[in-house]
Amino acid sequence: MAEKVLIYSRFPKAQMVRIGERFDLLDAGGKPPLSVFSADELKDVRTMITAGGHVLPAEVMDMMPALGAIICYGTGYDGVDFKAAAERKVVVGNSPGANAASVADLALTLMLAATRRLIPADQYVREGGWSDRKPSPLMAPQPGNPGRKVGVYGMGEIGRKIASRVAAFECDVAYTNRTKYDELPYRYEPDLAALVEWCDVLMIAVRAGAETHHIIDAKMLKKLGPNGYVVNISRGSVIDQAALTQALADKTIAGAGLDVFETEPHAPDALTAFPNVVLTPHIGGHTLDSHIGMQDCVIANLDAFYAGNTLPYAVKA
Amino acid sequence: MAEKVLIYSRFPKAQMVRIGERFDLLDAGGKPPLSVFSADELKDVRTMITAGGHVLPAEVMDMMPALGAIICYGTGYDGVDFKAAAERKVVVGNSPGANAASVADLALTLMLAATRRLIPADQYVREGGWSDRKPSPLMAPQPGNPGRKVGVYGMGEIGRKIASRVAAFECDVAYTNRTKYDELPYRYEPDLAALVEWCDVLMIAVRAGAETHHIIDAKMLKKLGPNGYVVNISRGSVIDQAALTQALADKTIAGAGLDVFETEPHAPDALTAFPNVVLTPHIGGHTLDSHIGMQDCVIANLDAFYAGNTLPYAVKA
Missing domain, CATH: 3.40.50.720 (NAD(P)-binding Rossmann-like Domain)
Known part of the structure; x- marks a missing residue:
């Protein structure tokens, strides 16, 4: 039996x-x-x-x-x-x-879509704004990838796959991690604050737990800055979601790509109202x-x- | 003066x-x-x-x-x-x-978004389907990137940048082009038909002109097959748009990512109605x-x- x-x-x-x-x-x-x-x-x-x-x-x-x-x-x-x-x-x-490749692929999808404003772009075409030649401030050109500073927080299997994918887009890649890996061709930052200070896009690939709970808070988001994006495919608990919502509302950061949320399955209305975020229903490992x-x-x-x-x-x- | x-x-x-x-x-x-x-x-x-x-x-x-x-x-x-x-x-x-990096980056954005169904995913979160636990057939897991066969049609500066980015996603890359470049680490197919027969995702990066007009027609789309995607960041004229619309309607192919259209700025209603396409308003070079x-x-x-x-x-x- x-x-x-x-x-x-x-x-x-x-x-x-x-x-x-x-x-x-x-x-x-x-x-x-x-x-x-x-x-x-x-x-x-x-x-x-x-x-x-x-x-x-x-x-x-x-x-x-x-x-x-x-x-x-x-x-x-x-x-x-x-x-x-x-x-x-x-x-x-x-x-x-x-699921490392699948999660890393979604991280890149979110980064590319958020920084290129894919959701408003698709909507602009579908809703006829393009054919009507409606002004579209959201479609103003954004910085491109070559030379973009991308920071990877957490260099496990998913972080490594994120880093190798990001590097192919001619971005500069740095990471922080408990262990420094000398064999990796990326710049190492000794702590998260230094990484966030340096980067334009922060990719969160750290393991969730007590020590990473709300580690991305209002202070970190301020360090990320007005041209900065945060992408989270790890766990919602890593980001102080209320602080993130506030940072998006007052343009402390430029945008976000989120596959995970503090209370799943739930993305608060305050988040879903932003056009400069890309939201997916925790489908990172979902291929x-x-x-x-x-x-x-x-x-x-x-x-x-x-x-x-x-x-x-x-x-x- | x-x-x-x-x-x-x-x-x-x-x-x-x-x-x-x-x-x-x-x-x-x-x-x-x-x-x-x-x-x-x-x-x-x-x-x-x-x-x-x-x-x-x-x-x-x-x-x-x-x-x-x-x-x-x-x-x-x-x-x-x-x-x-x-x-x-x-x-x-x-x-x-x-604009090669910018266009190639958008090609990848479209490929990742279409194959991962990003537009319906974002919509599912924003419209509350996720929190209401509504069934979402569109969110069923799709094939992932490792081992995916991606064909690049046209190996100019944009095609090369597409190929190097795609390779970082652990995909198999092949291309067709008038000239075969021995220094490139990708499989070469002598003609478009062979490339399309082989690949799961066709990335169109060929220069537009009389000889490529409507070269992606109903026959080619049939070769691409029911798990196939087509991504076009070149010119709308390369694809027979009516044949593409038909192929999407009858599931001859799985989906598409389009930055260019036959008559711009216009994406016909028949195309904008599909959930399995990603549409952008000719913003390839737009960074x-x-x-x-x-x-x-x-x-x-x-x-x-x-x-x-x-x-x-x-x-x-």
């Missing part, structure tokens, strides 16, 4: 098809498992699949007393209470790198190949766990 | 400021010069500035009997009647390469640095002409 796997977060059905072919899935669909399944149904559930950003506290773990592994679908694992997991001897796995890669990691982790082996894609807390 | 220069096409005033500081500009603003200025005012005009795609026939040249040089603002010169110019001993100049580069070429051409020298940026017909 197939092993039981609890699905904690709300995933589109299509993403679980391959996993469902090998395991007996109990889909809680984003609700507390005990509100969907009985204690009896959950008592022998040993593994669960979660979206890394979804808050997963001790009390949810305790709904499955036999729980041994939490498998994050994706790279992130910031929602998992690692202390609680460790106390319960629950291991945590993720899908490192499987067919990326999903297959993430599913491969999930399946490999589950197979290893049930075989009594260590997870091939384990998260070290 | 400053020399007179006729401005033939309709240009935003900002683009002529630097040129106006050195020359006495007579701005016809897109109208036949004789409908705006008297024959007497035009009789000693020796140079004119035009947008390369703007039709410039013999009869317009004859409105300025002293005409000696036609200076195209931009790379293109397809609107100029070269035979008529040669008969009148009028030289033609352009701004080669000055601040690109405009400065093009103005540098225009000024250098005018200065040379009035000094009695050959044009530094001359077009060989």
Whole structure:
């Protein structure tokens, strides 16, 4: 008989098809498992699949007393209470790198679209402003990419792929990261403030967590400056969203490209009103190949766990 | 006294400021010069500035009997009647390469936005579909870039910059071009049909003219296939726009990114109704640095002409 796997977060059905072919899935669909399944149904559930950003506290773990592994679908694992997991001897796995190209590609899409004002441009054509030769202040020429200073915050797999793509646009690339990598052909800045002071476009590719919470605040946005753009494909928590909204309103910065938000799925009206932002519904890792890669990691982790082996894609807390 | 220069096409005033500081500009603003200025005012005009795609026939040249040089603002010169110019001993100049990075960047922006469905994604967030968790078939995951086959049609300065940018996205790149360049690290296809048969995304960077008119027709679009995208930043005339509209309607291809159209400024309603296209109002060369580069070429051409020298940026017909 197939092993039981609890699905904690709300995933589109299509993403679980391959996993469902090998395991007996109990889909809680984003609700507390005990509100969907009985204690009896959950008592022998040993593994669960979660979206890394979804808050997963001790009390949810305790709904499955036999729980041994939490498998994050994706790279992130910031929602998992690692202390609680460790106390319960629950291991945590993720899908490192499987979505890196997809996320980096969206970061570039957002950067290019925001700096080139693609959304107003498409709208100008569709709504007939162009054929009517209506004045379009939003269509005034903007700075181009050659020589543009792009700062990458976080130089993991996604940050590296962002940097190599940005470099192809003849931009200058710098980064900051806990570790300096001498093999990388990019300028290194020792801290975020120096990077932000230097760059015109800030690409946020840092891992979310307590130490990066609201690290992009009003002060940082002021450093980014009136020609500056911020692109976030990491987690909404990294940016103080109220400060960002204010900075866009008073033109402290020039624009933004955002795939992630503080409270998902929700982009506040104050943000969606700006023409100089590009907004996507957390689709960074959302390509067919990326999903297959993430599913491969999930399946490999589950197979290893049930075989009594260590997870091939384990998260070290 | 400053020399007179006729401005033939309709240009935003900002683009002529630097040129106006050195020359006495007579701005016809897109109208036949004789409908705006008297024959007497035009009789000693020796140079004119035009947008390369703007039709410039013999009869317009004859409105300025002293005409000696036609200076195209931009790379293109397809609107100029070269035979008529040669008969009148009028030289033609352009701004080669000055806008190549800007145009290539827009090509990538269109490719990324179309293949990632950026316009519907932004709309889904702005209109509240995401927060309401409305089903969004348009947001289904699409193929990603790694391994994507991208064909570049035309390997001039713009085509080369498109190819190097596309390669950074881990795509496979091929091209077709009259000349095969052995130094380029991309696969060469001897003709357009073979390139289109091979690729998933066709990037049109070929020079417009009689031999490329409607070369992308219903047959080519069928070769591109149901997962194929076409991106055009060259000239609208290269694509049979009616065939493209039909191919989008019956899903012969997956989508398109278009900066240029058959009759500008006009994108027909049949095109603007598709959610799987991205449309921009011919802004390929439209960045601040690109405009400065093009103005540098225009000024250098005018200065040379009035000094009695050959044009530094001359077009060989």
